[in-house]
Amino acid sequence: MKVTRIKKLMISGISVVTNNEFEMSEENGKIAGLWEEYFQKDIYKKTFDKANSDFMYGVYSNYESDVSGNYKVTVGVEVTKSKNAIVIEDKKYLVFTKQGELPMVVVELWEEIWEYFEKNSEYERAFEVDFEKYAKEDEVEIYVSIK
Known part of the structure; x- marks a missing residue:
């Protein structure tokens, strides 16, 4: 775990609104389906102004409140223009990293973060914009915005 500052990062993709209670049940969870839709509909190829980056992102934004409220999840890639993108500017993050089999390693790491x-x-969590960065097939970095 380390503290870092993101100067500017823009992510574009597809989104859904959900909450942790929904995501704890298989029948109501939306995040897994969002990832499936991203790949099935080949959204990557339809994304304009992609940056020269091989990383995939899962972005959590528009928090209603805290861990119990609704939030928006976006699956996407880094882009060079802000149109239709989530823009992260000059934010401080606590970065957690874990290796293992996807997608279970992501669930395990979020549980460790909550704990x-x-x-x-x-x-203290800021509940602004958090994101998962998929750097390798078996590794995830989760950036949690802090005050």
């Missing part, structure tokens, strides 16, 4: 913030008061 970390429940037990640790050194950093």
